[in-house]
Amino acid sequence: MAVDSLDTRILRLMIEQPRTSVREYARLLGVARGTLQARIDRLERAGVITGTGPRLSPSALGHPVLAFVHIEVTQGHLDEVGEALSAVPEIIEAFSITGGGDLLTRVVARDNGHLEDVIQQLIQLPGVVRTRTEMALRERVPHRLLPLVESVGRDASAAR
Template sequence: MADTGTVSLMAVDELDTRVLRLLLEQPRTSVRECARILGVARGTLQARLDRMEREGVITGTAPALSPAALGHPVLAFVHIEVTQGHLDEVGDALAGVPEIVEAFSITGGGDLLTRVVARDNAHLEDVIQKLISLPGVVRTRSEVALRERVPHRLLPLVESIGRTARK
């Protein structure tokens, strides 16, 4: 759920980095326990969490779900070319397709890039046919993922930012 829109930059210090690392490594830990582990007052930690939520650094607390475990093991990236002037309408229509788990406006080949999950290849074909039939869609191009090589992660980025903050 990457938000690639314009956001304001928040200065992240060493404590923020430690807080974020702990949240990523142990997401089910209570605020009280996090404060104890980090050696800070609960109020201090809560203030940091509130500020990072307000600034958009922390964007949610929902569990990470596995589409494969939910019966949708096929993952494809579908590029969608849209008729000029119809990007918003097509984007809105994509929200009505449950198999689309992410969609982005992009530069390069195509106008939109979607991440699509499916039960099997036949189901993926059905989803792609549904996309092609949307008003404003000119064509699609699909790439099926064979194996995840680097899982979605943010801890290395957080640690890199933390190292920069200490310099």
């Protein structure tokens, strides 16, 4: 979906000030509340805005260890293993991938021993052939979308 400059400004505000009301966003942007609400509704319908909940910190929840676990799966068992991963609370994301392995998971743990326990749990899942784990040392670029939103908005404006 193409976003224009107003969409970009709306998304920027929603990212930078997520707890602000629609009325206040409209005031800050200098647009009618109805216009703003219609834009937000359109962005939600298009799947650009997928949620408005809080971002949580696994570290603050007592899980400061972050690892990426590659999982190799027996052919034909990808869906089964994918479903089984959803039962492991320490897995906060999982993706089917190409390259070395079939699945890439983002795993959090209380400490290294806990991480080993989680990995042992993964190895025991039916259909899992092997795992490979990479530990995250330091976050260099936090999860972000604003630079992408601004780039898409610029590209859409330049195309007009």
